[in-house]
Amino acid sequence: MSLIQPHDPILLISEEGKRYLVFAEPDSAWYTNRGRLPYDDLIGRPYGRIAETHLGQKFLVLRPTTSDLIQHLKRTTQIVYPKDAARLVMELDLMSGKRIIEAGTGSGGLTMAFARAVLPEGRVYSYELREEHQRVARRNLDRLGLLPYVDLKLRDIAEGFDETDVDAVFLDAREAARFVPMAEAALTESGLFAALQPTVNQVSEVVRALEEGNFVEIRVEEVLIRPWKPVPERMRPADRMIAHTGFLIFARKLDASFRTFWLDKRARRRAMEFGKLKNMPPVSGR
Amino acid sequence: MSLIQPHDPILLISEEGKRYLVFAEPDSAWYTNRGRLPYDDLIGRPYGRIAETHLGQKFLVLRPTTSDLIQHLKRTTQIVYPKDAARLVMELDLMSGKRIIEAGTGSGGLTMAFARAVLPEGRVYSYELREEHQRVARRNLDRLGLLPYVDLKLRDIAEGFDETDVDAVFLDAREAARFVPMAEAALTESGLFAALQPTVNQVSEVVRALEEGNFVEIRVEEVLIRPWKPVPERMRPADRMIAHTGFLIFARKLDASFRTFWLDKRARRRAMEFGKLKNMPPVSGR
Amino acid sequence: MSLIQPHDPILLISEEGKRYLVFAEPDSAWYTNRGRLPYDDLIGRPYGRIAETHLGQKFLVLRPTTSDLIQHLKRTTQIVYPKDAARLVMELDLMSGKRIIEAGTGSGGLTMAFARAVLPEGRVYSYELREEHQRVARRNLDRLGLLPYVDLKLRDIAEGFDETDVDAVFLDAREAARFVPMAEAALTESGLFAALQPTVNQVSEVVRALEEGNFVEIRVEEVLIRPWKPVPERMRPADRMIAHTGFLIFARKLDASFRTFWLDKRARRRAMEFGKLKNMPPVSGR
């Protein structure tokens, strides 16, 4: 059973379901209108229990997951939602040892998810144009002990990336299409490209840029999570759901000989598209 | 640039978009009705290029991702789809160093995804009842070099798990509800529980079992991927999509004091449910 | 061009997009904190223009559609959403001349949609248990001139329906499964059954009751509307959507010989299920 250490992140949940992300700073306390909770009451004790403020208000004390952190870390920018982050980590094939470029850093929520996926042997190179974002991101990553796995760079990516032969590149920038050639230059052969864009107009531009580069297996998709109300005797989906965050675009880089070899344009488009539904494993009852 | 090593997995894609997962066995070849492709033509050369059979048929030579492997590894059982595997890895908070129990192993597709997520310092304990499944899974994991991170156990989980204080438990079994108490016994406090069940009737049983145990933050959800046709001048979703694989159920274990402390039943149910939509970060335009 | 007549319904939309359903009562006015709008300013003039209150606040003056009315009529009960109402009208094959039973009436929103679909030659028989609901429904239908096409009945449907040989029956009641035999008794052969139920547990009961009766072509489905933000240069789905209102259940009644003739149980279940996806017309590009 792991105990809460000084400076560890903690997720507190009130009886009403409100969620607070705090860090266990010694000699300090969390103040709320429901009372005071000294962090020293939490340090050295396990997660997974109930704590009370001096006014007797109860809170769940949980170890925040990457998903919790994405949603509750301090931020100055729009976040990449856990549903999209999860898909990106899987489809960009991140695991210990992989090297990935991210642009831009934003508040560092996705940087954190990438860093946790590639540590201890991999590395995230994260580019950002605006200093105030990078500052917030650096603070977030530092508090989580992730700075050893991340290079934070303050730079306009129009100048290109410093790294080459990286395993993956992820673009989350307003004009992502402009930066596809820089991504291609940085990627290793068979390397994985991804971008997140909120509008179809932008997606269209990115796909066009990928088609002009040496990319295959171009895919566009949306990730939808449909939450249910977990009441055994009245099972039903929740009334509302998040209908859109952004479109995910995926592609794989090929070496330059692709264009000369693969002459038939229709075959090339086919190659660029994702393996058809018919090639997917069948779903059968169990 | 990484070169293909003997025994490495390779994803071959034909001009028609058909996909084949092969392993680069020296002195051997891949035979297809489109000709013969000796693996020695591939070994020592990079991924991300085009290879030709002796009949001149071209194939893309790609490094298979975890997602590709899940879909194309040899199997004797129903798979857990990449869309669900991605969500599980994120929401179970897997990363290097974590210890997770999986039941059952099946053909090992998800075991592989879990192993890649927790290596090099973590471990997957994977239980399976039927020897023929375990044999296929062992072979799959061995070929991918993942056996050092996995304990394969042939065992009826009704007897309980050997491990305690694990970070996460995942149940993919017909009668998952029966095994929730075993999962609770194995989990550390604040540890993460997940299950995948194809029918609502089963989900209802699992939720009931979780409510009877010391679990909070019970969530049920579906992951839907909506693929688009990536044609810049005619952007539209694909005609068909996979509408259902299974329901994901998540929960977190609390220590036993939870039930005594958190006396108000309505508040407890609220605590058991997932943070409401209103607590989620807003989505704003960019 | 049709002009607004005394007592006609009008949909007013403010500059902020707020919507108000009013009726054009002569010698009367609509009062809002944005000023006073005499109905006599509207009567005798066309829909589809802008009106101003005495404080100069502008409102769109529109003819409310059935869909608007469903959403904005006075009500004491949960409504059936336009998305579901539309599907019901189509799948219950309503058109002028058809006779349909509805239970319960509720506030009459769906009754109105059914009446408009079957008028002038058809009829809606609408059953309700609680007088206060029926009173609201009667007032709503009266204001819209639909009472000539509707029989409102105050009755517990456990006693059965008065009508026989009706073309369609729709059940929107808490324990719909109990009333399936009454629906069967009222329906003509090849007649259409539908129910709306919010939880899967209820759906399961209704399907079971249908299977015990002489029903085929049993279908369960959800209707989802995904709204988009209509901005030409930034096309994207809306951030949020309604994820659930209820499940629709459809079936067709057969004559009693069905059970004796169709002996093979598997074939019968197949017959009861909806025409498979493979039988649906293909979607091709245009």
Add this chain to the structure above:
Amino acid sequence: MSLIQPHDPILLISEEGKRYLVFAEPDSAWYTNRGRLPYDDLIGRPYGRIAETHLGQKFLVLRPTTSDLIQHLKRTTQIVYPKDAARLVMELDLMSGKRIIEAGTGSGGLTMAFARAVLPEGRVYSYELREEHQRVARRNLDRLGLLPYVDLKLRDIAEGFDETDVDAVFLDAREAARFVPMAEAALTESGLFAALQPTVNQVSEVVRALEEGNFVEIRVEEVLIRPWKPVPERMRPADRMIAHTGFLIFARKLDASFRTFWLDKRARRRAMEFGKLKNMPPVSGR
């Protein structure tokens, strides 16, 4: 109980769930590789029973609904799916007495749905450019007795429509954006516009054209039907679903004073957008 009349449409469903749409022609028979079924065996008898071929193969004999007819009528063109047709009929506020323009006719499937919605007192004006499509549509409508309610016109709609003051216009044409001004000219004030377009690029053009005209309440949406497997003890969605047919675009025409009055551009855009989610009636448990 209504009996099958000569020439009536019949839906036959085999034990395997295959569906056939036939017409009961006297002195004729339906031939299948499962045997011969004389229509005179069906005429004069009720729908909703089982018939046998001379080889003893059984078929359900059902009265086809509008939805069945849309899917199974002879066609030379892409159909508008029942899910979209239902939404169109509701949102275009069709009922007996309404006058609607449709372009193009195609094979007449949607024309049929519109005619059934507006009969006996309304009328459908359906324009088509290609004679072979119109011929198929005329035959389909004739067999269903719907020609008295439809004007079929062979004409390029670039020349405009003959009708004015119509209640609704529906465009299903490749370059629908070009024809928005013709639609506006034909519509009455507060009249309802709709279009169906398969790609976002086309939708973007139509929305732009609507914004340039006197339209408000511009909405774009997708209708998704999620089918379930109706097995009471194993409730789950179907494995596959139709993910896309087309985008629906709706708008209402205003008189020309709209543009001069409604000066603030942001307010106008707001007016053009659909009533926000917050204005929708709440969904509550029952």
